[in-house]
Amino acid sequence: MLRIVVDHGKCAGLGMCEAEASDLFEVQNDGSLLVLNETPGEDRREAVIAAVESCPTEALSFVQE
Amino acid sequence: MTERLVIVGASLAGLRAAQAARRSGFTRPVTLVGAEPYLPYDRPPLSKAYLDDEVPKKPFFRTDEQLRAELDLDLRLNTLATSLDPSRRVVALSDGDELEYSAALVATGATARTLPGAEKLVGVHTLRTLDDAVAIRAALDAGARTVVVGAGFIGSEVASGARKRGLLTTVLEALPVPLVRSVGEEMGHACAELHRAYGTDLRCGVKVTGLESAHGRVTGVTLDDGSIVPADLVVVGIGVSPSTEWLGDSGVQLHERDRGIVCDEMLSSGLPGVYAAGDVMHFPNPLFDGELMRLEHWTNAAEQGALAVKNALNPAEAKPSAVVPYFWSDWYGHRIQFVGVPKADEIRVVSAELGEDKFLALYRRGDRIIGCISIDRPAQIMKYRRLIMQSQPWADALELAGVS
Structure with missing residues (x-):
């Protein structure tokens, strides 16, 4: 199973992940990031990878559990 | 011909290009040439956190060891590319070395005026x-x-x-x-x-x-x-000039205004095997009526670096660079964000219409939304970005903003 991991210390709320996968990520009004689904299905793997790679602050990663 | 990818420019676009090459299964040598003595580093923080924080963080993306071990890179730092010869497929370096390439990426960025x-x-x-x-x-x-x-x-x-x-x-x-x-x-x-x-x-x-x-x-x-x-x-801070002096004799097409490389939408320079990415180049953006643009944005450099190399290594399946421009800027604890393009038929200052303090403006071209700028509205900007990316009608943007 995929699990999305956010380093909130690094996250700057720039929203590139939301642009890649709005069903998984949403930047909040205070600039913090809410992960809408921390354990998306295998069918969202490509989107998760795209979101991780698009992050300008390298705050996102995922683990395989 | 030597099967080698030569990436000229060791900043974000160059690094992303190297990563994309390896990820796509390219196992031949990859040489990354950088003019500065430093490993690839992140530039946006230099004018932000690097100046503000009590102890500035080192902005390097990866250690030397990581770059060599994970990406198996031939790193040539503190080295300038001095010319590119398309007939011999050779990039010449300031240390006298010559690199033969099967594919080359120009990611030399720009120099501040x-x-x-x-x-x-x-x-x-x-x-x-x-x-x-x-x-x-x-x-x-x-x-x-x-x-x-x-x-x-x-x-x-x-x-x-x-x-x-x-x-x-x-x-x-x-x-x-x-x-x-x-x-x-x-x-x-x-x-x-x-x-x-x-x-x-x-x-x-x-x-x-x-x-x-x-x-x-x-x-x-x-x-x-x-x-x-x-x-x-x-x-x-009066702008930049694309770093293309070294390409003067290469025959590559340079823009008459700023001498940036003019590429097609696949990011090909027109010289066999030579592609470009990031601040150094102009490309016709299919998302905005093929408007020729040169972007100086982090996200563009990252996306194009990866795309240009994939296109260079597999031209049969090349994809166009359809990016929605995006930049952010932090002033006095406030965040300014812009998505899309500013050349508009109309700009609506939605925040003024709604009587709200935090600035929000939408840009219309024809009957679609093409841009959005905001101050301190981090939750909203990406929602407009999606509309722009999908070429959605202007009315949808107004509806999202809550105005008619």
Whole structure:
């Protein structure tokens, strides 16, 4: 199973992940990031990878559990 | 022919290109050539956190070991590419070496423009490189009276860093309203307000005519009315020029205005196997009616670096670079974000219509939304970005904003 991991210390709320996968990520009004689904299905793997790679602050990663 | 990928430019686009090459299964040699003595590093923080934080973080993306071990890179730092010969498929380097390539990526970025005579003076800087940031930070820490020439985004971030330290700070802008060409008049006024609210002396419609100095060190900036603005630190933020001097004899097409490389939408330069990415190049963006654009944005460099290499290594399945431009800028603790393009038929300042403080404006071309700018609305900007990316109608953007 995929699990999305956010380093909130690094996250700057720039929203590139939301642009890649709005069903998984949403930047909040205070600039913090809410992960809408921390354990998306295998069918969202490509989107998760795209979101991780698009992050300008390298705050996102995922683990395989 | 040697199967080798040569990437010229070891900043974000170059690094992303190397990563994409390896990820796509390219196992042949990859050489990454960088003009600076440093490993690839992140530039946006240089004018932001690097100036502001008590202890600045090192901006390097990866260690030398990681780059060599994970990506198996042939790293050539502190090395300039001096020419590209498309008939021999060779990139020549400043150390005399010649690299044969099967595919080459030009990601040399751009060089900050400066004022005449600035190079000779201590205390005058542009802000593009890590060395620039180190010098500017040291001057700010020493309490410099700071003058920023050009009220663009990077200069404004430096002004913000100076005010954070309580320093006397002046921004000099030639235009009557800052940023009017890049974001429009209303937004320009909103940006001007931010400077004034935080105590920066923003002077618009002034022309800088020269630099004053004593004993090789800058002491002030001269204006066309004859007045002098005293300064210990002058930061020049008047734009950049694509770094293409080394390509002069290559036969590659350079733009008549700024000599950036002109590519097609697949990011090919037209020379066999030679692609380009990031600040150095123009490309026709299929998302915006094929408008030729050269973007100086982090996200664009990252996306294009990866895409250009994939296209170069597998031209049969090349994809066009359909990017939605996006940049952000942090001033005085406020975040400015822009998505899309500013050349619009109409700009609606939605926040004014709604009577809201936090700035929000939407840009219309024809019957679709093509741009959005906001201050301190991080939750909203990406929602407009999606509309722009999907070429959605203007009415949908107005509905999302809650106006008619």
